Amino acid sequence: MRPDGVQYRDVHRKIHLMKRYEALAEEIAQSIRTGVMKLGDRLPSVRQASTSRGISPSTVFEAYYLLEARGLIRARERSGYYVIAGARSLPPEPEFASRPIGESTAVDVSELVFEVLESIRTRDVVPLGSAFPSPVLFPMQRLARSMAACVQEMDPWSTVDDLAPGNAGLRRQIALRYLADGLHVHTDEIVITNGALEALNLCLQAVARPGDSVIIESPTFYAALQALERIGLKAIEVPTHPREGIDLEALALALERHAPKACWLMTNFQNPLGSLMSDEKKQALVALLNAHDVPLIEDDVYGELYFGSKRPASAKAFDTKGLVMHCSSFSKCLAPGYRIGWAAAGKFTQAVARLKVTTTLSASAPAQAALADYLAKGGYDKHLRQLRHTLSVQQSAMVQSMVRHFPKGTKATRPSGGYFLWIELPGKVNTLEIHRQALSLGISVAPGPMFSAQRSFTHCLRLNYGHPWDARTEAALATLGQLITASMEAQEA
Numbered sequence: 001m002r003p004d005g006v007q008y009r010d011v012h013r014k015i016h017l018m019k020r021y022e023a024l025a026e027e028i029a030q031s032i033r034t035g036v037m038k039l040g041d042r043l044p045s046v047r048q049a050s051t052s053r054g055i056s057p058s059t060v061f062e063a064y065y066l067l068e069a070r071g072l073i074r075a076r077e078r079s080g081y082y083v084i085a086g087a088r089s090l091p092p093e094p095e096f097a098s099r100p101i102g103e104s105t106a107v108d109v110s111e112l113v114f115e116v117l118e119s120i121r122t123r124d125v126v127p128l129g130s131a132f133p134s135p136v137l138f139p140m141q142r143l144a145r146s147m148a149a150c151v152q153e154m155d156p157w158s159t160v161d162d163l164a165p166g167n168a169g170l171r172r173q174i175a176l177r178y179l180a181d182g183l184h185v186h187t188d189e190i191v192i193t194n195g196a197l198e199a200l201n202l203c204l205q206a207v208a209r210p211g212d213s214v215i216i217e218s219p220t221f222y223a224a225l226q227a228l229e230r231i232g233l234k235a236i237e238v239p240t241h242p243r244e245g246i247d248l249e250a251l252a253l254a255l256e257r258h259a260p261k262a263c264w265l266m267t268n269f270q271n272p273l274g275s276l277m278s279d280e281k282k283q284a285l286v287a288l289l290n291a292h293d294v295p296l297i298e299d300d301v302y303g304e305l306y307f308g309s310k311r312p313a314s315a316k317a318f319d320t321k322g323l324v325m326h327c328s329s330f331s332k333c334l335a336p337g338y339r340i341g342w343a344a345a346g347k348f349t350q351a352v353a354r355l356k357v358t359t360t361l362s363a364s365a366p367a368q369a370a371l372a373d374y375l376a377k378g379g380y381d382k383h384l385r386q387l388r389h390t391l392s393v394q395q396s397a398m399v400q401s402m403v404r405h406f407p408k409g410t411k412a413t414r415p416s417g418g419y420f421l422w423i424e425l426p427g428k429v430n431t432l433e434i435h436r437q438a439l440s441l442g443i444s445v446a447p448g449p450m451f452s453a454q455r456s457f458t459h460c461l462r463l464n465y466g467h468p469w470d471a472r473t474e475a476a477l478a479t480l481g482q483l484i485t486a487s488m489e490a491q492e493a
Helices: 004-015 020-033 046-053 057-069 110-118 140-153 167-180 195-209 220-231 248-259 279-292 346-359 364-375 379-405 429-440 470-492
Strands: 073-076 080-082 102-105 190-192 215-218 232-239 263-266 297-298 325-330 341-344 420-424 460-464
Touching: 020 057, 046 057, 057 073, 057 080, 057 379, 073 215, 073 248, 110 220, 140 364, 167 190, 167 341, 167 364, 190 195, 190 346, 195 220, 195 297, 195 325, 195 341, 195 346, 195 470, 215 379, 220 232, 248 279, 248 297, 279 297, 341 346, 379 420, 379 470, 429 460, 429 470
Parallel strands: 215 232, 215 263, 263 297, 297 325
Antiparallel strands: 073 080, 102 232, 190 341, 325 341, 420 460
16 A cells, blocks of 8 residues: 555655754764774864855754764864864774684573573663663653553454554554655565564564574574574574674575575674674675575664664665565664564565464554554654664763773774674683673673674673663773773783
8 A cells, every 4th residue: 555645745855854964973973983083183163064065054063062972072162173082092893703614503592691681680780781772762651642542542343453464554654664765665564563573583483494594693683593592493603794794705605505594684783793784785685695595584673773864774675576574673762662563574474474373463452553653643753863862972982981991902893873882802801701790790791602603702792882871880881891801810810
């Protein structure tokens, strides 16, 4: 069902109303990250930038304010704006996180994952190891009003009508979001699920059977490992670059060698690395998988959390054969407690919808209706802009804190979205031991081995900057730095 003309125009108007100051701020931030602009450099004056770029002074002011909030520049009285955090002041970036052997591996990580997850269920713990952003960043009261209104007006028959594939109004709103990104996804291709994790699991079950092999990234999201373990699948780990995503040459070799049944990847702000595949690389990825007739299960839950001027494309945008199953949710960007996700499953839509019916039947009807109401009334994009700004500020704060407190030789990723940093520690630091020591002091971290079927990355950590930055968090980073330094000194003794 094609969107009506009014809503179609409204969607495209949102594209053209993309904030110019955000684009300018990201352009300058990229120059700082790559070392084009260096520590101490003076930025063009507001008047100069306004004249040279043909934009208003207020737009330049907003961009500079954003960069100030992110800790990248600072104003000096009667002197202008100066860079205060150049590439030299940041930790170096990791190279390829691993070079896994590429063998098909049985998966057994659940006990380790559950041990770590149990540690973050109390508010007394500083949640650096959490997989979720802080719930205070979301418009919970506005969503509650939508929920209350929808429950009062809900047609009793909607509890039947909203069985898989899900609430028609919500699927239409999701289709409009795709359309805003230039991607035509029919509402009938969208299956509403209980969060993205269920969408990913249903897609996996639709194409693989026990004993089959599935390609995953290395490192990868631990829930992907748990899904493979639960179904009895084998993992083929392919190296992934901390900035650019999966190694396509290694992927091609794995496809030839193992004939996998599926490929499960994060193309945008991968968890745990934060890597972002370029559009060209995504297109090449889809072409490679098409040539082998291998489905792609695309986990894109962080795609809305970009820091640049526009949302990065999904691999789904390059799908011509219906082999890409695009999975996402509102849990990481709008409504974490509502547990509403979806799969745009291409040629596998019917199989995924039937699996949904035979497992959990339906996602919450009130939650679906409330999200449809919220999206239809507007305000989502405004919320997302504020959320992205907050996350970018918190990322800068965490990186600068690491510079102050972590030992020399520490490496860290520089993601342009999401809310995770991947940390590579010097020496032979055992991050499982760091995790246990930190937890005894009220700090959670996510140790590297939980992101690998082979329990690799013993010297790596994933840290979450999705929670408000305060003195408690700063103290936790300082404590972590002390634990890491002590571990290094013990190794050298």
